Amino acid sequence: MKTASFLAEIETRHAARHQEDRQRLLPTEISPISFSHNDYLGLSQHPVVIQAAQQALQKYGASARAARLLAGPCPEHEKLETALASWKETERALLFSSGYLTPLGVIPALVGSGDTILLERQAHACLFDGAKLANARLRVFSRQDPTSLKTILDSTRSLNPKGKILIVVESLHSMDGDIAPLREIVRLKSEAGAWLLLDEAHASGVCGPQGAGYAKEYGLTSSVDLQMGTLGKALGSSGGFVAAQSQIIDHLLNEARTFLFDTALAPAAAHAALSALSILRSKEGDQLRQTLHKNISHFRTAYPSPQEGAIQTVFCGSNSAATSASQYLLQHGLTVPAIRTPTVPSGAARLRLSLSACHTPQEIEKVTAALRSLPTS
Ligand SMILES: Cc1ncc(COP(=O)(O)O)c(C=O)c1O
Structure with a gap:
């Protein structure tokens, strides 16, 4: 029997990517006029934000040096979490080292086998990857079609009356740029006793009062169970976070594996984001x-x-x-x-x-x- 070869498969896949014109290469050129960055307010280049990062670098060094639970207290993390919770009108927030890693920890900490995740069809890869890690039943719906969501909610409830249901949706879609019908989604999830994880990666900083996102714009912060965001777009830094009631944050702090087993966000990134956040709210x-x-x-x-x-x-x-x-x-x-x-x-x-x-x-x-x-x- 011929043994499978790593290189043969790598070559086959390389050829398929070429044929379909989807081979990716690191960019070698960027023009001074770029529409590729998600730094919507330009805060990554703001002198006050840069200075905040520099101060934290001087004070704490380049790295958090360990996972958060082992590294000892870091005031920059704590202050940022308090400010994010206040911004998102929740009790607490928890930082992750990237937006991508946030749902990979959060979703599997909330649901597992016997539960169902309802994910919008074109959701960002990190939401799909988090859903796959959770080992729950995964069903997809069209975010612009609340009727399809209702149908799936009803059939999930009748098929599996005891399981939990987690709906995951982006408020402002990362690739289509449209806004999800949040009021209807919240109404449906409340009727069904489901929970909602709302990814506001592209809305945070840009939409709603003080840029707090669509949950705040629509007065829904207390109805959205978990508000997720990234520090890597309008906040001009890097990192991710989830904001929710205290009991949920305590749970995630214990069970979200991308929080538990990952080196904490660099203090300089946290301080830069804190400074960007206070600019955002001013x-x-x-x-x-x-x-x-x-x-x-x-x-x-x-x-x-x-x-x-x-x-x-x-x-x-x-x-x-x-x-x-x-x-x-x-x-x-x-x-x-x-x-x-x-x-x-x-x-x-x-x-x-x-x-x-x-x-x-x-x-x-x-x-x-x-x-x-x-x-x-
Ligand atoms: C909707 C959405 N969620 C999460 C992320 C991940 O955030 P980050 O790039 O900060 O890791 C992205 C990144 O593009 C995104 O578009």
Whole structure:
């Protein structure tokens, strides 16, 4: 019997990726005008945020040096958790070392075999990966179709009356840029006795009062069981968090494995995020959001699109069409990433633009003019 070869399989998969035009390479070029960063308010470059990181680096060094439960107290973590909980109107928050690792710890700590996870069909990879690790039954629904959610909730309840149900949804979708019908989702989950984990990765900092996200905008912070976010987008740093009532946070602190067994967030990242958060919640934060929303309106006037937020997409269809469009824009001095399968479904490859408060009106003009002039093939 022939033994399976690692290299033979690696080569086969490499060839398939090439054939389908989805081979990924690290970027070698970036133009000064970039629409690829999720730093929606430009806070990663803010002098006060940079200074906060520098101060923490001086004080604590470059690393937290151990998992949180072993490393001893770190005031930067604690202050940030208190501030995040207040921002999200919850009792407490818990930090993780990345947004990606947050649901990988949180979801399996909440549900397991005998339970069901209802996940929106196009959810971010980290939500799918967290759901897979949980070993619960996984069912998908369309986030823009509350009727489909109700049908799945009803059938899950009748098939498995004793199991817990966890609904997982993004408020502002990372790849489609649309907003989930949160009020209906919350109503349905409450009627069904399910819990909701709401990922506000792309809404936090950008939407709602003080940028606290859609749960706050709709007055739903006490109805959303767990609010998840990242420090790596509008908060201009890196790391992830979940905000919830104290009892849930205590549970996660004991059972979320990506919290328990991972080196804690670097204190410098925590202090940078804390400083970004206080800017976000200040008048300056309101002004930055106003500038961002002006940029969004400017973009949508010059290049009409259905997306109301900072994430704008241009559908290309095939992977190769998206790659060519991205290359065309790069030749015009603009970095706009092509999003291909498997990040998005086959045939739905696209350009994805993250608009920021730091983009100038001239940059918005330039990108929209270039988009209008994209060759049609
Ligand atoms: C919806 C969503 N959740 C979670 C994450 C992970 O966050 P991070 O990149 O900070 O690890 C992302 C990242 O793009 C995301 O889009």
